[in-house]
Amino acid sequence: MVLVSEFLELELNKIIETSNNNITITDEKGIIVRSHPEHWEIYGIEPGSYIGKSVYELEEEGLLSPSINAIVLKERKFSRILQHTKTGRVVMSSGYPIFDETGRLVRVVSYSQDQTEIWKLQEQYEQLQRKIQGYRTEVEDLREKELNHSIIARSNEMQQVLKTIQHVAKVDATVLLLGPSGVGKSTIARALHNQSDRYREPFIEVNCSTIPESLFESEIFGYEPGSFTGANRKGKPGLIEQAEGGTLFLDEIGEMPLGMQAKLLRVIQEKKITRIGGKEEKKINFRLVAATNQALAKMVEEGRFRLDLFYRLNVIPIHIPSLNKRKEDIPVLIQHYVQKTNDKYNKLKKFHPSTYDVLTQYEWPGNIRELENLIERLILTIEEPTIYPKHLPVIVSGQTKPLDISPSLQVKQEIEGKRNLKETLEAVEIQLIAKAYKECKTTYEMAEYLGISQPTVIYKLKKYKEHF
Incomplete structure (x- = not known):
């Protein structure tokens, strides 16, 4: 007949052998009385040679560094430590004291888990994090270099603009870009986006001067299915909605219809939109x-x-600033667009130094846009490998004035009897635009003819449409 004590002995041995944790029990003197048979292999000790050994002795031999059981015997309370063994393993050990009814510490039970693989994974994770941080720094450097390359900034004026962009890119405050047409405001807006924390998200550019007033609200705010005749049956998200998480760039904001300005103001204040025909407000982060x-x-x-x-x-x-206010940038801009156009059309054209001189002295009323278009035209139309001043249009080379604005007889008759400057200027403006409208085929040709931007031409045509 098996005694109760024998059952307890069998049960205790089975618990120790089958536990996921390596269990070790020592007496009040630190002598090992029970332990998992395979537990000591991670410490470099042969199975079976540990029973009767003192944990203090194992500490002196350097096999336990340190012993959790020894720590619990000393401190008389629960403890947890991380051990590094001679075999190169990392072990997490926890020890619990056992007291008798008199309060005397009689046993220490410790549990150990081999954490080597987890520790290695942790080290690999930390190394990966350091690499990611390094890559992130490299990406930031590359983005900064991209910004510097996308904006030609040799002049002090543009250097200051560049510094301002880099300073405000990380914050979400609204930025208003001011300057004449063709100075590269859209390029600067995109550079601002690329330098921001939103660079992975959309950059939505809206030219307010090119959207008909009747379609403005549906284009900007979107609409629900069946909102109006001709609407997409599935509805359509507006441009503001498409900018979710990114940057919304409203170019030519001065051309926005007055009625739409109040609705845009509400969107800016609340960052919420409601599609045409819809009732639900949607929060937009842009x-x-x-x-x-x-x-x-x-x-x-x-x-x-x-x-x-x-x-x-x-x-x-x-x-x-306009291009004629930063002439130091003109030679590098020419070089940039010559290279860009050559690469685009697989050409090998170059500009003679004297051509650079002439182009630098030109006033560039159309700013960078005019310069880029001129270079592309010259590279595509001049057959010679080198472009000299003789190849330049007379308007650029200075052989004639850009536009003869002296009033003709018709203009004189038109302004006769006008009493104030505003009416007089409008009369002259109407005649000049009418002349360009008659002689040019497109609004782009009109813009070049008049020395103004194409969006401004569209605005003027709308303004004076009853005269054409």
């Missing part, structure tokens, strides 16, 4: 960048632009 070649403050005075919207947009104004 960073706003706007641009204009117009004097918004003057438009406010004239009642053509909302004052409250102007204040919302004019948080961080950045003035982009």
Whole structure:
């Protein structure tokens, strides 16, 4: 007949042998009385040679560094340590004291788990994190270099613009880009986006001067299915909605219809939109960048632009100087666009140094856009490998004035009887635009003919449409 004590002995041995944790029991003197048979292999001790050994002795031999049981015997309370064995293993050990009814410490039970693989994974994870941080730093450097390459900034004026962009790119404050047409406001807006924390998200560019007023609201805010005749049966997200998480760039903001300005103001304030025909408001997370070649403050005075919207947009104004105000940039811009156009069309054209001189002295009323278009035209139309001043249009080479604006007899008759400067200037402007409209085939040709931007041509045609 098996005694109760024998059953307890069998049960205890089975628990120790089958436990997921390596269990070791020592007496009050640190002598090992029970342990898992295979537990000591991780310490470099032969199975079966540990019973009767003292944990203090094993510590002196360097096999336990340190012994959790020895620590519990000393401190008389639960303890947990991380051990590094001679065999190169990492072991997590926890020890618990056992007291008798008199409060005397009689046993210590410890549990050990081999954490070597987990420890290695942790080290690999930390190494990976360091590499990721290194790659992130490299990406930031590359993005900064990309910004420097996308914006030609040799002049002090553009260097200051570049510094401002880098300074405000990381914050979500609204930026208003100011400057004449063709100075590269859209390029700067994209560089601002690329330097921001939103660079992985969409960059949505909206030219407010090219969207018909009747379609403006549906294009900007989107619409629900069946909202109006001709609408997409599935509905359509607006441009603001498409900018979720990224940057919304409203170019030519001064051309936005007055009725739409109030709705845009609400979107900027609340960052919520409601599609046409919809009832549910949708929260949109975007960073706003706007641009204009117009004097918004003057438009406010004239009642053509909302004052409250102007204040919302004019948080961080950045003035982009015209090209004739930063002539140091012209030679490097020429070099940049010559290379770009050669690569695009597989050409090997070059500009003579004297051509650089002439182009640097030109006033460039159309700014960078005019310069880029001229270089592309010259490379594609001039057959010679080197482009000299003789190949330049007379308007650029200085052989004639850009546009004869002396009033013709017709203009004189038109302005006769006008009493104020505004009416007189409008009369002259109408005649010049009418002449360009008659002689040019496209609005782009009109823009070049008049020395203004193509969006401005569209605006003027709308303004004076009853005269054509």
